[in-house]
Amino acid sequence: MRTLIVNADDFGLTAGVNRAILEAHAHGVVTSATLMANGAAFEDAVAAARSTPNLSVGCHVVLVDGTPVLPPASVDTMVAVRSAEPDKFYSSLSAFAARAMLGGFDRDQLVAEITGQIRKIQATGMHVTHLDSHKHAHIFPEILEALVRAARICGVRAIRNPFVPVKAMPARWFKGKRNLWKRYTQVRMLHTFSGQFLQRTRRAGLLTPDGVVGVIETGLAANGAGSANYSSLLRQTLAGLPEGTWEFVCHPGYSDADLRAAGTRLLDSREQERLLLTSPELRQFLEEQKIQVISYRDFVEKLAETPAK
16 A cells, blocks of 8 residues: 655745645645744744644754754854854755764754754644654754654654655656756765664654655756656656655745745745646546555554554
């Protein structure tokens, strides 16, 4: 049996992103969303989530390209003190990755900031069903360790498995497509961390799906031709999914002035993703493929009811 969690990232980034996520939930296939505790439209997202109780809400932990919820001085190893904005996290993913790999972050500061973000959401009365991270930062072992510790402190049961099922996505799909080939190669390289991820999450008793789809394709739907390619490649990926529970990572939104001011690279592609996620054709395709769409809440509750072997 194949089941699919459809999770919209960046809930709380802008009011337009929030509106698109709610539309993709009410009229499409989105079942879950991860909320940015430091997002500019956080309060708007909280109000929206309260009016949509069937939407499973998690925490989109931001440790790169954002602002800490704790005082910057208390997380000084995590902020780019030599930049033009010394109270913000590193804006470059490559700089963040290098620091993470070299052990440049204070581990207690990482745990404190992640815990602070989760608790900010919990303080609104919302139940945080799962965790993931902006730009999949928890691929790196040091960040994963902190995320796991924070999850246990805050009582969160599930965490995103950020690794793509590369065996189900042949390299020939991406050859000749420069941007996609580069991303595919990066995904293959980062897959070396997947074994550590599974060992660490299982040891901590955390629940996690079998992997993610939609990561390589993200941003492809930026124009008419790109939208068609995005839809085609996504259908190929979904049709080839192995048995198990997978997460489809998506980024619906409205490309308005607020989004353009947010500094995200995903602009018009969010509009195209919103249209796809609310299309009857996608829902019909999933039904034809016999892929059951569930939420993170469903995922956690189902596994909690399954007797241990």
